[in-house]
Amino acid sequence: MSNAHLLKPTFANHMRSNALFYVLLIGGAILMIGPFVWMVSTSLKVPGDQFDRRLIPARITLSNFPTAWELMGFSNLIWNSFKIAALSTIGQVLTCSMGAFVFAIVKFPGREFLFVLLLATLMVPHQMTIIPEFLIFRWLGLYGTAAPLYLPSFLGGAFGVFLLRQYFRTIPIELSEAARLDGASLFDIYWRIYLPLAVPALAALAIFSFMSSWNDLFSALIYLPSDLEKTTLPVGLSLFQKLYQGKWTIMMAAVLISVTPIMIAFFFVQKQFIQGLALTGIK
Amino acid sequence: MSEAGIRAKGRERIWIGILLFPTLLGLAVGALGSIAATFGLSFFDWDMFTPPQLVGLQNYVDLLSDRKFKKALFNSIAFSAMYVPATVILSLLVAVLLNRHVYGKSLFRLLFFLPVVTSPTAVGLVWSWIYSKDQGLLNSILGAMGMDPVYWLGSKMALYSVVVVNVWGAIGEGMIIFLAGLQAIPRDVYEASMLDGAGPVKQFFYITIPLLIPSIFFQTILSTINAFQAFDYIYILTKTAGGGSTVPTLVFNLYREGFNFFRMGNASAQAVVLAAMIMVLTLIYSHLQKKWGQ
Numbered sequence: 001m002s003n004a005h006l007l008k009p010t011f012a013n014h015m016r017s018n019a020l021f022y023v024l025l026i027g028g029a030i031l032m033i034g035p036f037v038w039m040v041s042t043s044l045k046v047p048g049d050q051f052d053r054r055l056i057p058a059r060i061t062l063s064n065f066p067t068a069w070e071l072m073g074f075s076n077l078i079w080n081s082f083k084i085a086a087l088s089t090i091g092q093v094l095t096c097s098m099g100a101f102v103f104a105i106v107k108f109p110g111r112e113f114l115f116v117l118l119l120a121t122l123m124v125p126h127q128m129t130i131i132p133e134f135l136i137f138r139w140l141g142l143y144g145t146a147a148p149l150y151l152p153s154f155l156g157g158a159f160g161v162f163l164l165r166q167y168f169r170t171i172p173i174e175l176s177e178a179a180r181l182d183g184a185s186l187f188d189i190y191w192r193i194y195l196p197l198a199v200p201a202l203a204a205l206a207i208f209s210f211m212s213s214w215n216d217l218f219s220a221l222i223y224l225p226s227d228l229e230k231t232t233l234p235v236g237l238s239l240f241q242k243l244y245q246g247k248w249t250i251m252m253a254a255v256l257i258s259v260t261p262i263m264i265a266f267f268f269v270q271k272q273f274i275q276g277l278a279l280t281g282i283k
Numbered sequence: 284m285s286e287a288g289i290r291a292k293g294r295e296r297i298w299i300g301i302l303l304f305p306t307l308l309g310l311a312v313g314a315l316g317s318i319a320a321t322f323g324l325s326f327f328d329w330d331m332f333t334p335p336q337l338v339g340l341q342n343y344v345d346l347l348s349d350r351k352f353k354k355a356l357f358n359s360i361a362f363s364a365m366y367v368p369a370t371v372i373l374s375l376l377v378a379v380l381l382n383r384h385v386y387g388k389s390l391f392r393l394l395f396f397l398p399v400v401t402s403p404t405a406v407g408l409v410w411s412w413i414y415s416k417d418q419g420l421l422n423s424i425l426g427a428m429g430m431d432p433v434y435w436l437g438s439k440m441a442l443y444s445v446v447v448v449n450v451w452g453a454i455g456e457g458m459i460i461f462l463a464g465l466q467a468i469p470r471d472v473y474e475a476s477m478l479d480g481a482g483p484v485k486q487f488f489y490i491t492i493p494l495l496i497p498s499i500f501f502q503t504i505l506s507t508i509n510a511f512q513a514f515d516y517i518y519i520l521t522k523t524a525g526g527g528s529t530v531p532t533l534v535f536n537l538y539r540e541g542f543n544f545f546r547m548g549n550a551s552a553q554a555v556v557l558a559a560m561i562m563v564l565t566l567i568y569s570h571l572q573k574k575w576g577q
């Protein structure tokens with residue numbers, strides 16, 4: 001008789017021979033989500049219980065959420081952050097796709113040189129350009145308004161152009177050549193062929209732009225007045241930290257409210273997001 | 284390189300200009316122009332209220348004897364020296380674990396990735412609660428074991444505490460880059476080596492690592508750039524009541540000088556030093572990659 005049954009990868013056999021790997025993975029995963037679990041746990045506690053070290057609160061309350069919402073003027077912060085992130089996203093998707101389309105399929109002298117130059121700017125730290133950027137916006141009279149937080153997104157960007165160009169180049173060029181024979185202009189090809197076919201890549205870029213804008217602390221610190229009326233969510237949270245020191249249950253409720261929209265959004269688009277990220281790593 | 288592509292004829296060339304205009308404006312003004320302007324400003328003394336004064340290299344000379352700057356430079360270098368290897372090694376480890384046949388693979392991937400998408404400011408507040416001197420999670424665990432509380436975010440420990448949080452926040456991104464690299468390694472290479480009697484450890488060091496060198500370099504460069512620019516967690520976790528920090532890094536110091544004290548010349552000189560360091564490191568890495576890549 002054969003011993004084939006011994007090789008059959010049953011669940012138990014798999015677990016036995018891979019136990020070490022699962023221990024490492026589960027241990028790692030606990031460390032990764034530990035802070036999130038602790039945040040949820042604290043946000044559900046009665047303020048008096050915040051130091052009781054229990055993972056499951058002894059008394060569960062939801063009252064920290066409305067308290068945090070009111071203290072922080074959350075509706076303002078969320079609206080400000082959303083407005084800026086939405087405009088940044090539109091700017092990036094529109095202008096990066098325009099640039100990427102030209103770099104991907106239109107031939108013109110100097111194209112490779114320009115593209116390499118653009119890519120080289122990926123290595124330049126933001127701090128190297130932030131001071132002149134600040135001076136320009138101040139000169140334009142936009143200091144203190146939200147414009148400096150979204151206007152730069154309407155000027156393309158190396159990351160977005162690179163991401164979309166990689167995707168555009170997987171679309172067969174024959175489609176464009178056929179359209180050209182039918183009299184389509186460059187703009188028609190961009191608008192009617194490339195944009196509709198590149199929806200997954202555009203979605204990935206949209207998510208990247210939205211998240212980086214939504215999470216951006218530095219620009220909001222520099223350009224916006226530090227009051228809860230005008231600023232964005234990240235600065236609002238840092239002000240909250242100063243104002244309500246030690247009130248951990250309310251603070252964790254505020255944090256939970258502020259990360260939930262992004263976590264829900266990410267859950268639905270994780271495939272595109274992760275694929276987009278992987279795309280930038282393969283050269 | 285690629286010869287595929289279409290050529291615009293006659294009046295149609297205007298579309299190239301229109302489609303490329305935002306990108307080129309961003310490149311010319313936002314990137315190249317701003318870099319030149321930062322360089323230029325670094326030779327001036329300017330507080331934004333009185334007219335700028337040309338001082339030549341004085342800002343750079345001043346940095347050499349500026350204790351705050353030297354401390355910030357030291358902190359940034361120490362931060363990177365810990366953050367970069369830890370991020371690269373841990374995210375590679377997670378990727379290798381997840382590249383096997385594993386139950387719940389996509390759940391694990393999601394959990395490891397969560398810190399990448401959530402706002403560092405928000406999650407930083409959670410960490411400030413965990414690290415809190417007064418009965419934060421860590422200190423209350425220490426207390427339960429009969430040990431003295433540690434001032435995790437004080438000037439002695441803050442550097443290490445902040446590195447831990449930044450690495451924690453970056454593992455997910457590195458994992459994705461390495462997973463993409465691992466999936467590009469053909470299966471039959473492993474099968475062939477198994478026939479030659481190589482075990483998993485040998486396979487890891489003689490196949491996985493050499494074939495993954497491009498991803499490792501990419502991730503190292505990316506982590507280095509991120510390390511020198513790290514700001515959010517440092518701001519949230521180490522900011523003191525007076526507006527300073529218990530571990531001021533280069534970026535933090537630059538933010539203070541430029542946007543709190545409006546010493547634009549000094550801040551520009553610091554930005555140039557920061558950019559130069561990143562550039563030199565990137566060049567060294569790509570030189571090494573060429574040497575070891577083949």
